[in-house]
Amino acid sequence: MPRLSLPRCFSLDRFRRQLASVDALPQLCVLGLVSGLITGGLMVLFRLLLALGAMVFLPGGDPEAFEGLAPGARALLPLLAVALIGVWLWWLPPAGRQIGVAHVLERLTYHQGRFPLRNWITQWWVGLISVLGGLSAGREGPAIHLGAAACSGLGQSLRLPHNSLRVLVACGTAAGISASFNTPIAGVIFAMEVVMMEYTITGFMPVILASTMGAVVAQAVFGVEQPFQESGVMLGSLFNLPWIVVSALGIGLLAGGFVRVARAGDRLRPLPFAVRFALAGGLVGALAWWYPQIQGMGYDTLGLTIAGELSLDVLLAVALGKLLVTAFAVACGIPVSIIGPVLVSGGAAGALCGLLGAQLMPELAAGPAVYAMLGMAAMMGAVLQAPLAALMALLELTHNPNLILPGMLAVVVAGLTSRQLCGCDGFFVSVTRHGLHPLQQPLMQALNRVSVPAVMERDLVRTRRRVTLEQAGTLLEAKPVWILIERSSDAKPALALKAADLARWMLEHDENDKLIGKDGRLDLLEIPGQRLDLAPIHLQATLSEAFDRLNTKHADALYVEHGHRPKHKRISGIITRDAIERYYRYSDTPPG
Missing domain, CATH: 1.10.3080.10 (Clc chloride channel)
Structure with a gap:
């Protein structure tokens, strides 16, 4: 029986490549819709768990009815709550104890919006116990963390580029607030103002869709809630x-x-x-x-x-x-x-x-x-x-x-x-740097919106250091821009040679040149021309990650790896410092 397959325009690889660009608005809007549904469902579950827990010991099954408890019971309840939370956190390492909005910002700032599963599970436990246990706590932090991490997990499972993970985090944040309090606009503004720390059309539209869908899911289960509606209240006098x-x-x-x-x-x-x-x-x-x-x-x-x-x-x-x-x-x-x-x-x-x-x-x-x-x-x-x-x-x-x-x-x-x-x-x-949080720095904001596939040079070929003239000619037949020279040891950095330099040398020299050894092979490292020291970076990385890696590795350029098995990784392209600078300077036009 023949297998059914999606048309090429619907392939996941094509979807990933489109998301790597700064103008992937339709694709991000699709992710925003899905994120809103996922987060809305999680918030419905969280609120139902609060109601279920309240039915055990709180009057009327109301998670806020502490006034109905005896003074001794409500005084001891917070001690029980901190004991349950403390026992849970005790066996976790310090990094595993981080939850809530601060954790979302930390993962967005330094981990490109990738969330550990153990912290996500901890958020469920601490969020439920802190509210039901009578501590002074809200459900906004759990809503934001649970929604942001779930939406980011969706992107990670699909191996989406990291610039789209950032938008998914904002979508989960907005939808979490929207589903928890029926405040879709506040959810959007909070996500952009507090979490993303920037306002862009590309960011706004998917976040608006996510917040809308989160509110729709919550309203379908709990109805339209207006707890503090006071439409007749007015200021009265400007005095x-x-x-x-x-x-x-x-x-x-x-x-x-x-x-x-x-x-x-x-x-x-x-x-x-x-x-x-x-x-x-x-x-x-x-x-x-x-x-x-x-x-x-x-x-x-x-x-x-x-x-x-x-x-x-x-x-x-x-x-x-x-x-x-x-x-x-x-x-x-x-x-x-x-x-x-x-x-x-x-x-x-x-x-x-x-x-x-x-x-x-x-x-x-x-x-x-x-x-x-x-x-x-x-x-x-x-x-x-x-x-x-x-x-x-x-x-x-x-x-x-x-x-x-x-x-x-x-x-x-x-x-x-x-x-x-x-x-x-x-x-x-x-965390501040020169008075700004890292997410507020204009350069990092611009570079975080795009992943490396959007600006990398794809026209390249791979070869060993020593090749025959016939092999060199075969390399040039593909009309590459760069020739990636593989080294004999992983300890040695890979190098990139401008293909034009090899072509020029071959036009000016023949098989009798001194650079050709006794075995008839040409040493590509000896050819006069532009060569770049390379360091690896993965295909999902943003330009911000690429910029940091260039600086930390003191490399001239990066080769972009594709695949997850160490011995079967493919090289998709090369990204140079000049390419990053050109994008930042001319980011108002689509990168070529």
Whole structure:
């Protein structure tokens, strides 16, 4: 029976070659659609597992119903949670304990978006236990890590070029946020602003599709959720703007304090692993005895804050206590997700500012609900240094466009306060070079968008060092640009000779030339001409990887290997430093 095969235009090799280019927008959009479906399914599974776990011991099977537990039970629950997390992390090496958004950025920066499986599995365990165990933790970090790693795994299994893996990571990030909170626009902006750290059409379109599909999958299972919809809330009077500035200033200081406490891990590192975890769990448990609102994700608490149903002492506990226990858990080495707690604490801090404003300006001040919603956006924007993502979260969580104008003011003031007065960069950006994270450097951004097949020279032939004149003529019949000279030992670098130099020599010399040995063979290393020392690089690498390898190996050019079996690798082409520089200088036109 004859085998069915896809037409040539649908071959996987052709698909990979197209993705290597900077203008592979249709192919990336296909990957974005698939990524959204995969990530949406994973987030549905994660949320169902949270609900299943809550059915065991939480009232009504609600993952946030810690208020219904007895004070002793909710105080001991965080200690049990840190014990379960600690036992899991104890047997892992330090690299295997890295999860969440920081891990996604690290893998994107230094590993071209390739994720270890063990960290992905660890994220499932820690994400579920930290939320169900009553720690102050959200589900945003698990959503981002699980989605990004799954989509990257899809690209790795298909052996796609690394420039497309970067886009797949952004697709998984956006779809994870979108499926978790029904905020597709915020998911897109977060992926581009916090993870990719750049805005390009090629990046935007597949990420938008992924975020859309993630939301569609989640809505098909859970329906359209609008937890904080307050469409009738308005600023009222522009006289509120000065007080919004003052409130945002205070929230920016809180955000700066949060980042500083969370980064105090070096001071706690001398303490034993178990002691640090016990301290973090004990602090949460002690505060939860009186204020269970600081536990878990806290979105029910945020809803009550916006509705004005929380007392003053609870608002203080959530604004300060939840912020503190979250930062302290991170400092102690517990990899909890911080975005949800930051939103909730910001909402409580904003509500407190609104209550104070009502006392100062009883006739003009807007209600606490306005300040609560502005506070959550201001806190998120200041902690993450992601103003657009915070504004989109404000719009989509509240479904209230009336808040965008004051929200812009609050987010900017809070972000400037945290950055300039407290000296805090974005929470997840901890590695800088000349004031920029590596992902923010323009050269690296441009070179990461393209893989080596897009610019490599494919016209080459391979040969041994010594050849007869007849063999040399046969080599030139293929009209190559480069002749790759294989060496007798792997310890010696491979060399590339310009084919034009060999052709010129053969026109000017004959078999009686002194370069031809007694065996009638020509030594290609002795021919006058341009020769390049070569180092290997794999076909999936980006131009950024090629640029780094040229510098670290002190090579003149790279030969591009294809295949995975060491003794059966093929050489697909040569990429020179000049080719990389030409792409960077003329990247606005398709490489030839």
